[in-house]
Amino acid sequence: MDKKLNKGVFITFEGIDGCGKSVQSRRLAAYLQKKGYKCRLTFEPGDCALGEELRRVLLKSPAGSLSARTEALLFATARAQHVDEVIIPALKRGEIVICDRFIDSTIAYQGAGRGLDIKFLQALNAFATDGLEPDLTFVLRVSVATSLGRRKQDFDRIEEEGKVFFSLIADAYSLLAEQNPQRIKVIDGEADEDKVFAQICQKLEPFLASEGE
Numbered sequence: 711m712d713k714k715l716n717k718g719v720f721i722t723f724e725g726i727d728g729c730g731k732s733v734q735s736r737r738l739a740a741y742l743q744k745k746g747y748k749c750r751l752t753f754e755p756g757d758c759a760l761g762e763e764l765r766r767v768l769l770k771s772p773a774g775s776l777s778a779r780t781e782a783l784l785f786a787t788a789r790a791q792h793v794d795e796v797i798i799p800a801l802k803r804g805e806i807v808i809c810d811r812f813i814d815s816t817i818a819y820q821g822a823g824r825g826l827d828i829k830f831l832q833a834l835n836a837f838a839t840d841g842l843e844p845d846l847t848f849v850l851r852v853s854v855a856t857s858l859g860r861r862k863q864d865f866d867r868i869e870e871e872g873k874v875f876f877s878l879i880a881d882a883y884s885l886l887a888e889q890n891p892q893r894i895k896v897i898d899g900e901a902d903e904d905k906v907f908a909q910i911c912q913k914l915e916p917f918l919a920s921e922g923e
């Protein structure tokens with residue numbers, strides 16, 4: 711039987727490239743579906759027609775071909791369409807939306823990584839999402855060495871950035887977690903897959919219990 715929530719729940723996964731969030735978000739969606747929740751697994755940038763086109767531009771353009779401001783605006787554009795077309799409708803249907811990357815990626819990558827103004831990026835995020843914020847965010851924390859070691863060989867434009875860039879991003883995620891302790895839960899992503907998943911479930915269960923019937 712389908713489990714009912716009082717309203718949709720919006721969960722996001724964040725972390726540096728190679729932190730394991732894509733595996734864990736897929737695993738969480740499958741686990742919740744098995745428990746009877748209606749779940750919509752999604753990701754950024756992409757998962758709608760415009761988002762897919764912008765993803766190609768953002769990740770496949772040659773190095774140096776997009777300025778930092780252009781990059782930030784394109785991520786925000788993809789997000790606005792994704793929120794309107796995918797996330798809001800699923801939340802309105804009362805589903806659990808699990809999104810691989812969202813607003814915190816922009817603060818970490820375009821803010822800390824590219825050096826753009828954080829206040830402006832917060833305003834840009836608010837505009838792109840129409841004020842929608844995740845109910846719960848899991849930041850999977852791994853060292854930069856682990857991140858580099860786990861990554862596949864065909865790097866996209868952003869993954870080509872070096873160690874310093876990813877250290878800045880990792881620090882930004884730690885700061886975001888400190889600033890938003892209610893929403894952002896830090897998970898030790900260095901542990902093996904099952905242990906990481908157990909930590910996620912442990913943090914999620916009380917939250918879902920308070921949202922349910």
Ligand code: TYD
Pocket residue numbers: 726727728732754755769785811812813815816817819820868869
């Ligand atoms: P993705 O395939 O999701 O990488 P990963 O699986 O490693 O997360 O690619 C998304 C890339 O885009 C990733 O390097 C982070 C970057 N990104 C930003 O820089 N800003 C953003 O707002 C978002 C959503 C992603």
